[in-house]
Amino acid sequence: MxxxxxxxxxxxIGIKSTRSKRAAPNPILEAAYNQNNRLRHKAVIGLAKQIDLTERQIERWWRLRRAQDKPxxxxxxxxxxxxxxxxxxxxxxxxxxxxxxxxxxxxxxxxx
Incomplete structure (x- = not known):
């Protein structure tokens, strides 16, 4: 209210209500994100092999997903x-x- x-x-007064970009929907990455909000390098390597993305793409998705939760x-x-x-x-x-x-x-x- x-x-x-x-x-x-x-x-x-000029405060913006824009939100950051939304992460592309990916059920496997979403499950890993919900399980552990902290990204470890071993997890990145395992996820990269599992879903055929580069480590850089996974780290980028993770950052976007974390920013999506912020108000x-x-x-x-x-x-x-x-x-x-x-x-x-x-x-x-x-x-x-x-x-x-x-x-x-x-x-x-x-x-x-």
Missing amino acids: FIYWISPIGKS STLVKFCENSWRLLYYTYSFVYGVIVLWDKPWFWDVKIFGH
Whole structure:
């Protein structure tokens, strides 16, 4: 819900909502990616033999697939704007509630 209010502001200040290129669908590489998000050289060699791609092509696919999981800059902007508003509201509310308390202004009231 909040993203609908903040995303137009983000777009108006020039934040892009573009996503990175999508990795070409490949069920074998997808299964290997879901099994282990970290790519090891031995795994690359095994996958290259299994699906008849070069090691470079597999590494490129892996980078594209990993980038595909990351949120866009606009999504990050919306999430951080929500946090900013929430914590600002919480701080102001706390100050309003504590404003008339004597120990808010003078901590020496409690003494030693």
